[in-house]
Amino acid sequence: MNRLHPRIRLLWVARAVVFALVVGGVAAAATLFAPVSIPSYVPVAVGVVFLVVGVALALLRYRAWGYEVRDDSLYLQRGVLTKVNTVVPFVRVQHVDSTRGPLERLVGLASTVVYTAGSRGADVSIPGLTPEGAEDLQDRLKRLAIASEGDDAV
Amino acid sequence: MTRLSPLSVLYRAVQRSASIVFALAFFAFTGGTAFGGFLGGLGSVALVGVAVIAIAGYELAYFRRFEYELTPDTLDIRSGVFSRRNREIPYRRIQNVDISRNVAQRLVGIAAVNLETAGGGETEGSLRFVSYEEARRIQSEVARLKRGDTDGDAPEPEQELLFELTPRELAIVGALSFDLRLPGLVFVFGSTAFPIVASYVDVPVPAGSVAAAGVGVVALGLLVALVSWAAGFASAVVNYYGFRLTRVGDELQYERGLLQRYNGSIPIDKLQTLTVEDNPLKRRFGYATLLVETAGYAPSSDGSNGSGGGGRGSEAAIPLATRDRVLGLVADLEGVEEPTFERPPTRIRRRYAVRYSLVLGVATLALYGANRFLPQEIPWFVPLALVPVAVVAGALQWRHRGYALAEDHLVTRNGFWKREMRFVPYYRVQTVIERRTIFQRRWRVSTVTADTAGSISLVGGDATAVDIEVADAATLRETLNDRLREALSARREARQQSRQAALGIRAAEPDRDADESGEPAVADAEADVSETPEFVEEAEPAAAESVEDAADAEDAEVAEDTDEFDGEAEETADPFIWGGSVESGDDDATESDDETGDEPSGDGR
Numbered sequence: 001m002n003r004l005h006p007r008i009r010l011l012w013v014a015r016a017v018v019f020a021l022v023v024g025g026v027a028a029a030a031t032l033f034a035p036v037s038i039p040s041y042v043p044v045a046v047g048v049v050f051l052v053v054g055v056a057l058a059l060l061r062y063r064a065w066g067y068e069v070r071d072d073s074l075y076l077q078r079g080v081l082t083k084v085n086t087v088v089p090f091v092r093v094q095h096v097d098s099t100r101g102p103l104e105r106l107v108g109l110a111s112t113v114v115y116t117a118g119s120r121g122a123d124v125s126i127p128g129l130t131p132e133g134a135e136d137l138q139d140r141l142k143r144l145a146i147a148s149e150g151d152d153a154v
Numbered sequence: 155m156t157r158l159s160p161l162s163v164l165y166r167a168v169q170r171s172a173s174i175v176f177a178l179a180f181f182a183f184t185g186g187t188a189f190g191g192f193l194g195g196l197g198s199v200a201l202v203g204v205a206v207i208a209i210a211g212y213e214l215a216y217f218r219r220f221e222y223e224l225t226p227d228t229l230d231i232r233s234g235v236f237s238r239r240n241r242e243i244p245y246r247r248i249q250n251v252d253i254s255r256n257v258a259q260r261l262v263g264i265a266a267v268n269l270e271t272a273g274g275g276e277t278e279g280s281l282r283f284v285s286y287e288e289a290r291r292i293q294s295e296v297a298r299l300k301r302g303d304t305d306g307d308a309p310e311p312e313q314e315l316l317f318e319l320t321p322r323e324l325a326i327v328g329a330l331s332f333d334l335r336l337p338g339l340v341f342v343f344g345s346t347a348f349p350i351v352a353s354y355v356d357v358p359v360p361a362g363s364v365a366a367a368g369v370g371v372v373a374l375g376l377l378v379a380l381v382s383w384a385a386g387f388a389s390a391v392v393n394y395y396g397f398r399l400t401r402v403g404d405e406l407q408y409e410r411g412l413l414q415r416y417n418g419s420i421p422i423d424k425l426q427t428l429t430v431e432d433n434p435l436k437r438r439f440g441y442a443t444l445l446v447e448t449a450g451y452a453p454s455s456d457g458s459n460g461s462g463g464g465g466r467g468s469e470a471a472i473p474l475a476t477r478d479r480v481l482g483l484v485a486d487l488e489g490v491e492e493p494t495f496e497r498p499p500t501r502i503r504r505r506y507a508v509r510y511s512l513v514l515g516v517a518t519l520a521l522y523g524a525n526r527f528l529p530q531e532i533p534w535f536v537p538l539a540l541v542p543v544a545v546v547a548g549a550l551q552w553r554h555r556g557y558a559l560a561e562d563h564l565v566t567r568n569g570f571w572k573r574e575m576r577f578v579p580y581y582r583v584q585t586v587i588e589r590r591t592i593f594q595r596r597w598r599v600s601t602v603t604a605d606t607a608g609s610i611s612l613v614g615g616d617a618t619a620v621d622i623e624v625a626d627a628a629t630l631r632e633t634l635n636d637r638l639r640e641a642l643s644a645r646r647e648a649r650q651q652s653r654q655a656a657l658g659i660r661a662a663e664p665d666r667d668a669d670e671s672g673e674p675a676v677a678d679a680e681a682d683v684s685e686t687p688e689f690v691e692e693a694e695p696a697a698a699e700s701v702e703d704a705a706d707a708e709d710a711e712v713a714e715d716t717d718e719f720d721g722e723a724e725e726t727a728d729p730f731i732w733g734g735s736v737e738s739g740d741d742d743a744t745e746s747d748d749e750t751g752d753e754p755s756g757d758g759r
Contacts, residue, residue: 073635083595085588085628087635091642092584117272117449118584118605148639 001066001077007107008128009062014103016054023050067126069140072148074114076124088124090148092116096141098134110134114141155221155232159264162283167213171206222281224295229269231279243279245300247271249448252418253289260415265289269296272449272607293419297405300421311403316483317472319397319410327394327474330435331386332379394473406446406487424448426582426606427617428484430575432477437573442480444472449607490563490577495556498599498621505597505621506548514540557602557619557630562641564604564634566617576617581641582606586634588627600627604634 024047031038060080068075074088097113104110110131114124129137212235220233228242250270259265265286269279284292297311319327395412402419409417429445436442472480481492514537521534550570558565564583567575583604590600599621606616619630 072639079589081592083590083600085631087586087588087631089583089585089635089638091639116584116605117607124585 001068004062004065004126004128005109005130005133006062007109009059010107011103011109011128012058012061013055016058017051020047020051020054023047062128065128069137069144074124074141076126086124088114088116090141090145092118093141093145096138096145098129098131098138100131100134112137112141155223156288158217158220158222158281159283159285159288160217161262161264161285163210163213163217165259165262165264165283166216167206167210170213171209174205174209224292224299226299229279229296231281241279243269243271245296248279248296248300249424250418250420251293251296252416253286253293254411254414254416255286256414259283260286265417267292270448290417293417297403297419297421301404311405314401315398316401316406316486317397317399317475317479319394319473319475323474324391324394324397326439326441328387328390330433330441330474331390332382390473397473399472420446420448422487425487426578428488428577430480430484430577432573433571436474440477441474442477443474444480444483446471447606484577488563488577488579490560490565492575493558493560493565495558495565495567496622496626497556498552499623500552502597502599502621503549503552505599506551507545508548510544510547511541514538514544555620557622559630559633559637564617564619566604566619568618568620578604578606578617579641580634580637581645583634583638586631588631590624590627594621597621598624600624602627602630602634 024043027043027046031040031043057080061078064080064083065078066076072090074090074093076084076086076088078084094115094117096115098110099113100110104127108131109127110129110133111125111127112129112134113126116124126134126137215235216233219235219238220231222229222231225242228244229248231239231241231243233239233241248269249272250268252268252270253265254268255265263286264283266283267279267281267289268277269281271278281289281292392412392414394410397410398408400407401422404422406420406422407418408420409415426447426449429447431443431445432441472483475483485491517537518534521532521537525532525534547570554567554570554573556567560577562579562581564578564580565575566578567573584607585605587603587605588600589603594600601618601620602622603616603618619627622630
């Protein structure tokens with residue numbers, strides 16, 4: 001079972017922090033403009049709670065994430081509250097992307113996205129890879145997908 | 155190149171101008187009066203006239219620029235007045251060919267043809283309108299050309315009537331249908347209209363009379379039920395009048411409809427899943443409904459194609475028949491019987507009972523809270539009396555839930571009020587998802603979903619084995635994956651054999667076949683892809699494209715043998731992919747790794 005690159009935690013934690021800040025900000029604004037007087041520590045408390053929960057979830061998510069390239073399928077496991085294990089048979093892979101979002105580029109990471117024709121939960125994305133790793137994984141999945149097809153066609 | 159029916163110009167123009175003119179006229183006449191009566195009226199008439207002429211002109215141009223052609227391997231459509239579009243749809247990719255005619259169209263003898271391929275939110279090929287005979291011709295031609303029979307000398311495929319809805323069954327369908335849309339509309343209208351009406355009419359409210367209010371609620375409920383039942387009856391009869399399901403060669407054809415006639419074909423090898431649906435009433439009288447799912451139908455194009463009750467994908471469904479007939483048809487189509495189901499572990503009954511009791515508890519609390527704030531006493535403890543019902547409901551839900559691994563199918567069953575039994579062939583499985591919520595973990599169970607390429611799944615839910623033991627879930631997950639692979643290779647082998655038998659020659663290796671662009675091989679590859687969207691689509695053309703790519707493909711083949719080994723080795727030794735194993739990886743070590751070195755190195759094991 002492979003893990004994600006540890007630096008993905010940076011990204012997720014940053015995201016949680018930003019989210020907590022936004023929520024705290026909204027709470028602060030609400031406090032300012034609320035008709036009844038709300039103690040000033042309330043928005044801070046709200047922000048802190050969101051921060052703690054968000055950061056904890058981000059770290060736990062990292063611990064929970066794992067993927068494995070098996071003989072005939074890609075296997076993912078993830079999820080903190082709801083654990084999700086997904087099996088994507090290579091024969092079902094339609095195409096494979098490797099993507100780098102602006103934030104991901106900032107921390108020097110990339111993701112690989114696997115598409116199947118399934119109706120939902122179909123688009124499988126593996127975040128937190130090094131750019132080379134993402135490309136390599138993409139390439140490997142592509143080859144395995146082709147190979148699995150050729151295997152069957154014989 | 156063939157044109158649409160000339161009548162379509164007239165029909166489209168009338169259809170389009172009817173709505174536009176109406177809207178225009180409405181605005182013009184209501185708004186126009188503000189500018190002073192007569193002039194405004196005249197202006198509106200002129201405006202409407204211009205609009206009608208413009209629409210007629212556009213429709214004529216649309217007609218003149220719309221052409222379609224049935225070539226040996228594709229259906230070509232050239233269309234567009236302002237922006238032109240040439241579309242070629244390979245026959246093998248076509249999932250459904252649907253013909254629909256409403257009353258007016260039937261009078262003038264034209265029909266709308268919709269061609270669906272997998273994927274995409276829209277109908278891929280839409281001919282508005284052709285003559286009905288032409289529509290039928292297109293339908294049969296597409297079926298014929300799809301079989302690769304280009305000379306047309308093959309005998310007509312035999313027809314076999316699979317199912318016909320008897321008037322008695324139609325009446326039962328109607329009687330069992332509830333259409334909540336109409337009462338919903340009435341409700342929305344009523345809720346907005348009521349305060350207005352009430353402000354005019356001084357309704358004497360009998361003070362503090364809970365009983366009267368209760369009677370009113372019950373009466374209203376009865377009325378809603380009655381109206382929705384009547385609406386359901388009407389819409390079911392209109393939709394399913396004269397329902398027939400026929401097998402024509404390797405296709406299913408259905409026709410139905412009283413006012414608007416529908417007529418469609420579904421290739422049997424494009425079926426994704428079959429669903430047998432019933433409810434307590436139907437079960438009591440031994441009836442069931444069959445739903446058929448293909449990958450073609452767009453999930454939310456309900457209105458555009460005028461599908462009636464049941465949503466998209468249920469076109470070829472059997473609205474109602476005796477359970478035996480439905481299961482017989484399933485056995486006929488898929489070769490699978492109703493299996494004995496493996497139920498969730500018995501302790502799960504308690505889980506459901508607890509869940510329903512929680513709902514009751516919340517309801518009680520809410521009522522209690524309301525009681526505190528309301529001037530008069532309300533019986534807030536009533537929901538508590540329903541706790542025994544919750545226990546029974548939990549047991550019932552457990553009873554009707556289960557999964558079974560049949561020879562070639564995964565069969566799942568869920569639901570008490572709307573019980574759905576889904577048959578998913580292993581070779582249709584796309585991905586397998588196992589999920590365990592935080593609550594399920596407490597009960598040591600998880601849920602396994604077999605995702606298919608269908609599209610009513612978006613609303614209907616995939617085949618799901620809910621709340622099975624964690625260990626069973628893991629096994630099921632892997633079993634599905636294995637059986638998918640086995641089923642696929644078995645199918646491929648069978649097809650290859652039949653193809654070789656048919657051709658009587660060319661036992662050559664398929665790779666060569668494809669590279670030499672041997673017609674049959676390519677066609678077959680297409681068939682593979684079209685049924686079960688697979689990678690071969692990308693693989694084959696790539697291999698044929700250039701020498702370099704061909705070499706690449708060979709590489710891949712060579713690598714195939716070593717790939718397993720390769721994969722294992724790469725996971726640990728690959729310098730690029732972060733390759734720590736979860737079991738062995740200890741967080742602190744990786745963390746310090748992270749801080750010290752930018753370039754992560756696989757930490758071996």
